[in-house]
Amino acid sequence: MSAVTAEHGHDDHHDDHAHGPAKGWLRWIITTNHKDIGTLYLLFALAMFFVGGAMAMIIRAELFEPGMQFVDPKFFNSMTTMHALVMVFGAVMPAFVGLANWMIPMMIGAPDMALPRMNNMSFWLLVSGVLLLASTLFMEGGAPAGGWTLYPPLVLQTGKALPFAIFSVHLLGISSILGAINIVATILNMRAPAMPLMKMPMFVWTWLITGFLLIAIMPVFAGAVTMLLTDKFFHTSFFDAAGGGDPVLYQHIFWFFGHPEVYVMILPTFGVASTIIPVFARKPLFGYSSMVYATASIAFLSFIVWAHHMFTVGMPISGELYFMYATMLIAIPTGVKVFNWTATMWKGAMTFETPMLFSISFVVLFTLGGFTGLMMAVAPVDFQYHDTYFIVAHFHYTLVPASVFILMAAGYYWMPKWTGHMYNEKIGQLHFWLSAISVNILFFPQHFLGLAGMPRRIPDYAIQFADWNMISSIGGFIFGASQLLFLWIVVDTIKGGTGEKVSNEVWEDAHKHGLEWTLPSPPPYHTFSTPPAVIPCDHD
C-alpha cells in the first residue's frame, strides 16, 4: 500500500496537510488515519476469514463420513465454537468496521473520523481480543467447546481457557463500543454542511443504526460473561438454581445481546447492497426513505424478539406467543428492502461486473435465508427444528451468501478506489460463480439434514445422514478453495492489477451516486480538509 501512496503523491497537492504517513512499519502501529486504520481492519478481517475458514474445513472433513475420522469430539466442539467466535468477532464485524473507516469520511465529506486516537485503540484492542481468544486453543483443557453462546453450566466446565475467553470478550466488547461511538460521532458531527441526514448514502445510514445497536448491546454481553466469571471463580449463584439463580437467565441476557448482534452483521450488508445495486442498474435507489425507516424498524424489533432463540427452553405459553408474533413482524421491513432492491433493478440498464453479481446473488440467497427464519419463528414448528442442521443452514444462508458475499462485493467495488488499480474481472467472475454454486451445495443439503433430525454440534452421526453430509462437505471444500482466488485478487490488485489506468469514478457514472467517486483513485492520504460544497445524491 505504501508504494501505491507514494506513486500517486502528486494527487496530494490541493489537499496537502503537511502530514504524510509515518515512515516504515511503525506507520501501521501508531496511525490515526481513517484510511490506514480501514486497511488494517480489512486485512485483519481477511486473515481471520481464512483462520475461521480453516476451522470450518476441519469440521466438514470430520463430517465427510459417519464415524470418527480426524479429530476427537472435544476438539471438534472447540472447532465449532471457535469457528463461530472467530468469524463473528474476528472476520465479519471487523470487515464492516474497516469499510466504515475507509468509506464513511469520504462519503460524507469529512477529513477523518471524529475521534482518530480512539480509532487506533479500537483496532489494537480487537487484535488483542482475538489473540487472547486464539491463545485458548493451546491451553490445558482446550479451547471453549460449549458453543459460541457460552451457555452455563456447560461452559463453566471449560479448563484453563475460561478466564481468557471471557476477557477476550471484554476486550472485543470495548473495541466494538469505542469503534461504534466513533462512527456515530463521525456521522452526526462531521457531515459536510450540504448533507442533511436524509441525503446520506444508505451505507452511512445503516452504519449509524448499527453503531447504536453496538453501543447498546456490547455492554450487555460484557455483563453476562462477567457473571459467568464470578460464578466460576467468586462463588456467586447467578446461573445456579441451588443459590436461587437460573441458567435460563443467561440465555435471556445472551440473546438480548445476540439478536441485535446478528443484525450488526446484516444491517451494513444491506447498506452496501443498497450502494452497489443502483450503480450497476444505472438507476437511483428505489424507495430511499422507506429503506431508512425499514432499517430503523429492523433495529428496533431486534431488541424485542430475543427469546425466539429459546422456544424449547421452557417458557410460559404467553411468552412463546409474544416472541413468535414479534419475530414475524421483522419480515415486513425486511420485505420492504428486498422489494426495493428488486425495484431498483427493474428496467435498469444493468451490467454484471463482479460486485453486481455478488449483490444480486445476495438478494436471492438472503431472501431464502430469511424465509427459513420465518419458518423457525413459528414456535410449535421450531420445536422440531431447534438445534438441528436446519438452523445451521438458516443462519449460514444469512451470513455467508449474504454478509460474506456482500463483503466480497464491497471488496471488488471499492478496491479500484482504494488501490488505484483494476482487479482482474475474469478471475473475479470465476470466484463469484465457484462461490455461488458451491455455497449452495454446502448449505442447501443441511436443510434436509435438519428436517430429518440431525442435531448440530456433533462430530458423528447416524448412517441415514451420510449422503447429504458428504455432498455438503464437497461443497464446503470447493467453497473454501474458491476463496483463495479472492486472496489472489487482493494481492494482485494491490501489486498493480490489470495495469489499466483507473479513473476517479471507476464505474460508469458512479460519481452521481457517491462523493467517494469524485476523489482520485487512490484518494490522497488526507481528503476533504475543507468540506465539499456540492453533494451527489442519487435519490429525491
Place this chain on the structure above:
Amino acid sequence: MSTSNATYYIPHKATWPVLATAGFLTTLVGFANYLNGSSIGSVLMIAGLVILVVMLAGWFTLQATESETGIYNHGVGVSYRMGMMWFIFSEIMFFAVFFGTLWYTRNLSVPWLGGAGSNVATHEMLWSGFNATWPTNGPGNVGGHFEPMGAFGLPLLNTLLLLSSGVTCTWAHHGLIAKNRKQLIQGLIATVGLGFAFVLCQAFEYHEAYTEMGLTLGSGIYGSTFFMLTGFHGFHVCVGAIILSVVLFRSAKGHFTPENHFAFEAAAWYWHFVDVVWLGLFIFVYLM
C-alpha cells in the same frame, strides 16, 4: 447538527492508544493467570496496571495541553461531547444487565423455584422445603445463614453523601461559568471529598457484611446481586472521583474557561450518572 470541519483538528501518530491496549492486555492476561492459580498472574496484573496509570497520565496530559493551546475548535468539542454521551449510554446498558438480573430473579426464577406458575412439580420434587421469599440464598442455602443489608444505616448516609456531591459539583460548574475560580476549586474539593467519603462508608458496610452479618458474594442470589450491583457502582464512584481529581488538579493550575471546559463537563456528566445509578440501587437493592 453538521458543523463546519474547515479547520477540524486531526491528530497524528498516536502512541498512547497502543500503550493503552498493551496495558489492558497485560492486566487481563495477568488476571486470567491469577484465576488459574498461576504465580506470574499477580506480577503481570501489577505490571499492566502500572502501564495503564502511566498511559492515563500521559494521554490526559497530552489532551489537556492540546486543549489549553487552543487547537481544538467547536467541531472537535462536539465530537468529544458526543463520545462521552454515548460512552455513558453504554455504561447505562452495563448496569441494566445487573438490574435486569435482580428483577428476573426476584420476580421470576425465585418464585418458580417455590412452585409458582406451572412449576409445582419442580418445587415438590426438587426443593420441597423451599420457601420462596426475598431475600434468599436459594433452596440450597448457599453460603449459609446471612442477614440482609438494611437501608437506613450507612446506605442512607451514603445516599445523602452522593446527592450532596451532585449539588457541590453543580455549584463548582456555576463558579466556572461565572469565572469564580475559588468557587470552582472549593466545589470540586467538596465533590471529590464526598465521593471518597462514600467509598469509605461502603468499605465499612462491606466489612460489617463479611465479618458480622454472614453476608458475602457467595450468599446465594441475594449476596451475588447485592455485591455485584453495589460493587460495580462503587468501582464507578472511584473512577468518577479520580476523574474529578484530575479536573480539580487542572482547575488549580488555571485550566478551563467558561467557553472551553469539556473535561469538566464530561466528569460532571459521569458523576451525575453514577449518582442516578445509586438512587436506583438504593430503591431496588436496599429499600424494596
